[in-house]
Amino acid sequence: MIHKVKGWHVFLGFAATFGVIIAVNLTLAYQAVATFPGLEVRNSYVASQSFDADRAAQIALGWDVRAEVTHDTLRLFIREEGQPVAPTIQEATFGRATSVAADQTPDFVFDGTAYVAAVEAGPGNWNLRLKMRAPDGTLFQQRVIVAHVPS
Structure with a gap:
């Protein structure tokens, strides 16, 4: 048919x-x-007014910051001229780059070499968003891509 x-x-x-x-x-x-994590700053125009001065002060600290995770242990290394530095950590958020659903607030302890905290980290891309204060009061803020160290 x-x-x-x-x-x-x-x-x-x-x-x-x-x-x-x-x-x-x-x-x-x-x-x-x-799933968008949100805004970085409330008012980008206001934040831009002090950006260059803030960046220059942060660069003047000369800190090399990196983070790695091994077996659900997050290690944050802050070095100045190759020596460990222990600034005051005001805020730290460990989470995914694209979602706030898995965000964690690490409870860092300085062990003389690095800040160490227990976290729950699966495979994939993780970031550590930091706000720290240097002893002279300079604010240091950075988003650090966390390296996974093979077990």
Whole structure:
């Protein structure tokens, strides 16, 4: 038996195809907005007014900062001219780059070489967002990409 393709068949095909495309786009847009960690600063114009001075002060400290995680232990190394430095950590957030769902606040302890904290870190990209104060009062803020050290 031969079926004729009528106008309403074509319309239903187009409607179904574009319906699926629109539904997928709306789902992806919702997920992108729902998982976005948020703003870095409340007012970017105000933050930009002191950016150059803040950056110069931070660079003048001469700190080399890096972090690594091994077996759910986060180690934060802060060096000045090759020597360990122990500034006051005001804020530290360990989490994913694209979502705040797994964010953790590490409880750092300085062991003489590095700050050490227990964290729950699975595979993938992790960041450590830091705000620290130097002994002279200079604010140091940085987002550090955390290296995974093989077990």
